[in-house]
Amino acid sequence: MAKKWVAIAAALALSGSAAIAADWAEQFKVIDTDGSGTIAQTEWEANAGKLGIDPVPQFQAMDKNNNSSISKSEWAAAEKMVKAFPVSCKSATESWCPPGY
Numbered sequence: 001m002a003k004k005w006v007a008i009a010a011a012l013a014l015s016g017s018a019a020i021a022a023d024w025a026e027q028f029k030v031i032d033t034d035g036s037g038t039i040a041q042t043e044w045e046a047n048a049g050k051l052g053i054d055p056v057p058q059f060q061a062m063d064k065n066n067n068s069s070i071s072k073s074e075w076a077a078a079e080k081m082v083k084a085f086p087v088s089c090k091s092a093t094e095s096w097c098p099p100g101y
Contacts, residue, residue, distance in 0.1 A: 024079040027051055028072065038069040 031039045031047045044059045062070050062078045070078075 024075065028075050038071050039075070040069050044070070 028039070030050055031043055033043050033047060034040075041059050041063075059070070060066075062074050064074050064077065
């Protein structure tokens, strides 16, 4: 599971867009097109490209309780992971860290 989070963090960190990580609450609203307060997998698949993330993180890695939706708390956990990525990467003893970190 940690590798999936690393993949998410790497994808977001390497996306080159500070706006993606800067305002996660607004990004949640972009993806939650029906305004339900959760992101369904179909919403993610249809709208994740609007965030400019390449490659797109795995939905399943963020859906911690496997209920086919990402809650605001799961989204916040992904945000924390992404923000912690550069620090973890710099202190890593393994080679999973992308060049430049």
